Amino acid sequence: MIFAHADYERERKFSADVVVIGTGAGGASAGAELAAAGHDVVFVEEGGHHPTSSFNPYITETIPRLYRDASATVIAGKPPIPFVEGRCVGGSTVINGGMAYRPPDRVLADWEKIAPELGARALEPYFESVENRVSVAPQHPDSIGEDSRMMQAGAKRMGWSFTVNQRNQRSCVGSNNCTMGCPTGAKQSTLVTYIPDALAAGARCLTEVRVERLLIEGGRAVGVVGRSVNPRTRKLDRPVEVRARAVIVACGAIQTPLLLLRQKLGRPGRQLGKNFTCHPNAKVLPIYPSEQCIEGWKGVSQAAQIREFHDEGILFAENFVPPGVMAAYMPFHGDEIWEAMSNYNQSIMSGVLVEDSTTGRVSRLPFGAPLIRYDITKLDHERFLRGIKLLAEMHFVMGADRVILPFFNQHLARSVDDLKKIDVLQTCPSTLELFTPHLMGTARMGSDARGSVVDVNGELWDLPGCYIADASLFPTAIGVNPQITIMALAKRVAQHMSLAKQAA
Numbered sequence: 107m108i109f110a111h112a113d114y115e116r117e118r119k120f121s122a123d124v125v126v127i128g129t130g131a132g133g134a135s136a137g138a139e140l141a142a143a144g145h146d147v148v149f150v151e152e153g154g155h156h157p158t159s160s161f162n163p164y165i166t167e168t169i170p171r172l173y174r175d176a177s178a179t180v181i182a183g184k185p186p187i188p189f190v191e192g193r194c195v196g197g198s199t200v201i202n203g204g205m206a207y208r209p210p211d212r213v214l215a216d217w218e219k220i221a222p223e224l225g226a227r228a229l230e231p232y233f234e235s236v237e238n239r240v241s242v243a244p245q246h247p248d249s250i251g252e253d254s255r256m257m258q259a260g261a262k263r264m265g266w267s268f269t270v271n272q273r274n275q276r277s278c279v280g281s282n283n284c285t286m287g288c289p290t291g292a293k294q295s296t297l298v299t300y301i302p303d304a305l306a307a308g309a310r311c312l313t314e315v316r317v318e319r320l321l322i323e324g325g326r327a328v329g330v331v332g333r334s335v336n337p338r339t340r341k342l343d344r345p346v347e348v349r350a351r352a353v354i355v356a357c358g359a360i361q362t363p364l365l366l367l368r369q370k371l372g373r374p375g376r377q378l379g380k381n382f383t384c385h386p387n388a389k390v391l392p393i394y395p396s397e398q399c400i401e402g403w404k405g406v407s408q409a410a411q412i413r414e415f416h417d418e419g420i421l422f423a424e425n426f427v428p429p430g431v432m433a434a435y436m437p438f439h440g441d442e443i444w445e446a447m448s449n450y451n452q453s454i455m456s457g458v459l460v461e462d463s464t465t466g467r468v469s470r471l472p473f474g475a476p477l478i479r480y481d482i483t484k485l486d487h488e489r490f491l492r493g494i495k496l497l498a499e500m501h502f503v504m505g506a507d508r509v510i511l512p513f514f515n516q517h518l519a520r521s522v523d524d525l526k527k528i529d530v531l532q533t534c535p536s537t538l539e540l541f542t543p544h545l546m547g548t549a550r551m552g553s554d555a556r557g558s559v560v561d562v563n564g565e566l567w568d569l570p571g572c573y574i575a576d577a578s579l580f581p582t583a584i585g586v587n588p589q590i591t592i593m594a595l596a597k598r599v600a601q602h603m604s605l606a607k608q609a610a
Contacts, residue, residue, distance in 0.1 A: 108155050111314040114334045114344045122148040125350040127317050130197020131589045132576035132596035133356030134296030139600035141307035148348050149311040153194035161287030165430045168286045183481040187540045196297030203284045203407050204273040204293045205587035206242040208233050213584050220581050221553040221562045232594035240274035240294040249280030251405020253454040257424045258410050260500040266414035280405040315346045327353040327572035356576040359545040360476050367470045374555040374567045382466040383583035385544040387457045391510040392501035394452040401451050402426035419461035420493045426455045437517040458493035461585035468548050487535045495525045512539040549578035564599035575599045
């Protein structure tokens with residue numbers, strides 16, 4: 107059963123075995139696991155329930171519905187980094203690109219040193235289970251667009267290695283509407299997989315409710331208190347309470363610490379909100395000759411990743427976006443942007459992703475808003491400059507007329523020679539334009555309370571009965587798209603909770 111704002115006029119108090127805050131990759135997979143094991147589960151989701159039939163490519167309608175704060179959110183730092191979070195049933199799995207990767211072996215080897223339970227062998231059954239459920243597989247060739255084919259051809263021309271993406275999809279036709287919600291239901295987000303599984307097993311989902319605090323009695327988490335969110339005004343009104351034997355917090359790497367910091371949790375190691383990582387990205391937008399019709403909006407987004415420099419922490423990929431989004435990120439005005447956007451069909455939205463070499467912090471401002479601070483390092487800056495030059499050079503080799511660069515003081519390169527100016531002009535990280543959809547690490551798991559927020563089973567060191575099941579758990583950055591790792595860790599947390607209850 108799915109509840110919405112109007113339902114809380116008559117029913118405002120609920121009870122369950124487990125209350126799960128959030129319905130994204132972590133919350134949905136954990137809740138579905140518990141519901142399948144016979145537990146009474148109640149999900150609480152701040153956003154609304156928007157079925158597949160409601161998805162469309164109109165950004166002025168879609169972004170306010172599916173994105174937190176209409177995606178107008180920024181990490182403070184040098185440089186500032188805009189970021190996005192999903193706010194709807196299915197969370198960010200509804201608006202992501204569908205890439206489905208496990209962490210690299212080197213990352214899992216580092217995690218295994220933290221705790222054997224986090225190594226590749228121990229996590230293998232969890233990865234395998236979630237990959238089967240969300241249909242992880244290569245894309246059908248007929249649904250791959252020309253922009254992806256050109257990226258692969260460019261990698262071959264340069265002698266670079268690349269990998270064909272694994273994606274959580276079933277019969278994807280390549281509509282390239284991933285970030286606006288899949289209109290065919292082919293992308294196997296939690297909206298169409300784990301949430302229906304949980305509901306079929308008897309779970310309930312309270313949508314349009316913002317959790318404001320945890321209920322704590324006798325030093326143990328016993329539920330949550332929040333208020334319903336008016337879907338038209340976004341104002342909080344009716345109080346809603348869910349009492350439960352255990353709480354799972356799966357609000358994401360920013361909202362999870364924000365909620366817990368409000369109640370002064372995470373005290374043993376004072377790590378809550380720290381260890382924030384975000385896989386920053388920089389766009390490289392080539393425009394090819396007018397006679398070359400690429401039509402990047404046809405075909406699935408990001409069918410492959412160029413991994414020649416992955417050992418250096420650098421990935422290249424394309425991720426085509428709707429025209430309104432592309433125009434918003436153009437560094438031009440007037441006639442210049444009109445001319446650039448008139449070449450939309452000759453463009454490839456590609457980018458450089460750099461694996462974090464540092465961490466930031468999420469803290470809570472006096473009125474409850476998050477403050478996220480993250481500064482890239484000198485090493486990260488150097489890797490971005492290297493990656494941008496290499497990717498832009500590849501596009502010139504492939505015949506691009508010009509390349510729009512992610513620098514506030516150097517918007518355009520018209521030749522490979524222009525790329526040499528990057529070393530002269532880009533001496534300060536603040537001139538770099540970045541973006542990220544990957545937020546991780548702010549409630550890291552570990553075997554020692556002094557260096558982590560939760561134990562290896564996801565339970566807070568200082569609050570029994572409260573578990574975390576989202577990307578906050580990551581001990582380190584993983585360097586690849588995180589949703590499969592989130593699902594696997596969340597499933598493991600839920601399995602432990604189920605077994606612990608049986609033992610009790």
